[in-house]
Amino acid sequence: MFVVPQRPSNEAERLKFLFSCGIFDTEKDERFDRITRLSAQFYDADAAFIGFVDDRYQWMKSVHGGGIAPWADRDQTICQIMIASGEPLVIGDLQSDPRLEGHPALPHLPFRFYAGVPLMTEDCITVASLCVLKHAPQPAEEFELSPLQDLGAIAMDELELWRRNQDLRQLAETDSLTGLANRRAFDAALERTWRRFQRTQRPLSLLLVDLDRFKLLNDCWGHQAGDEALRRCAPILSEAGSGSEDLAARYGGEEFALILPDTGGAQALETAERVRSLLTSARIPHPYGIDDLVTVSIGIATLGPESAGSPETLIAQADAALYQAKQQGRDRSVVYTAA
Numbered sequence: 001m002f003v004v005p006q007r008p009s010n011e012a013e014r015l016k017f018l019f020s021c022g023i024f025d026t027e028k029d030e031r032f033d034r035i036t037r038l039s040a041q042f043y044d045a046d047a048a049f050i051g052f053v054d055d056r057y058q059w060m061k062s063v064h065g066g067g068i069a070p071w072a073d074r075d076q077t078i079c080q081i082m083i084a085s086g087e088p089l090v091i092g093d094l095q096s097d098p099r100l101e102g103h104p105a106l107p108h109l110p111f112r113f114y115a116g117v118p119l120m121t122e123d124c125i126t127v128a129s130l131c132v133l134k135h136a137p138q139p140a141e142e143f144e145l146s147p148l149q150d151l152g153a154i155a156m157d158e159l160e161l162w163r164r165n166q167d168l169r170q171l172a173e174t175d176s177l178t179g180l181a182n183r184r185a186f187d188a189a190l191e192r193t194w195r196r197f198q199r200t201q202r203p204l205s206l207l208l209v210d211l212d213r214f215k216l217l218n219d220c221w222g223h224q225a226g227d228e229a230l231r232r233c234a235p236i237l238s239e240a241g242s243g244s245e246d247l248a249a250r251y252g253g254e255e256f257a258l259i260l261p262d263t264g265g266a267q268a269l270e271t272a273e274r275v276r277s278l279l280t281s282a283r284i285p286h287p288y289g290i291d292d293l294v295t296v297s298i299g300i301a302t303l304g305p306e307s308a309g310s311p312e313t314l315i316a317q318a319d320a321a322l323y324q325a326k327q328q329g330r331d332r333s334v335v336y337t338a339a
Helices: 011-021 030-043 080-085 146-172 183-200 214-221 223-240 265-282 311-327
Strands: 047-053 057-065 071-073 089-091 113-120 126-134 204-211 247-252 255-261 296-303 333-335
Touching: 011 126, 011 146, 030 047, 030 057, 030 126, 030 146, 080 089, 080 113, 080 126, 113 146, 126 146, 183 204, 183 247, 183 255, 183 311, 204 214, 204 223, 204 265, 204 311, 214 223, 223 247, 223 255, 223 265, 255 265, 265 296, 265 333, 296 311, 311 333
Parallel strands: 296 333
Antiparallel strands: 047 057, 047 126, 057 071, 089 113, 113 126, 204 255, 204 296, 247 255
């Protein structure tokens, strides 16, 4: 009977590496498509794919052939066995192999033969899989594994190059004053997160955070004092998010943004109140602030499974809620409602 494998002991390091790559929910890329195409052709397979596995999902960066969903719950994949073991996996007949008895995905798969190799970092951390599948069963002992391992190594080289390029992009997309993501990085991250929302239909929330009476702070104490307030607010935004893919950014001027994937309205409001609480504890001085301290107004918008719109819609809704927070007296969080 199939049992969901235990997470590997290096799960935290594995996820840290994956998320540092910034590869989830990105567009098709010929560098990876070439590898799945060659894999399918070499083995005369009906399908081949490269799948990255995070804490919840397996997402297919490249698929050649039909019958492969663009994503799947991690616990309902076959590749999770390789993620747990770090070893190649060859199954001659998915329907009769005793290791897979009762596996929830089998009734939905049009394939009988499966062969996969793990994509591993230099530190032996398994982050993805390269797999080939066939509609007909095939004796596992007759499968020549080494060419698939070579192709998997090439795929891993491409991922390492992707990650290094991501590091260079991050340097260009970091706000020099606060160290947070800049507006360019925010726009790209929101687009990626939007694609993830469309794929998973899990809620997506956005916080727009504006420092109250920031102009008065600059006018009274000078721009250096204003810059210092912005610098001290930045780590608060980063600390307030709880998800591994949350992104804090300097949206512009004295305004910050916090993207919260897989986060519903109630949890987003909790995050906003945590921002305000942490800011109170930081005690950043302000000549005309409440208790002579810097405060913030926060607008919150959330998209759920039934929501329509676009990334621009989400921004507009959060901005409308932020405006309402300002109108109601500042130093508060307001959740957008259509009314």
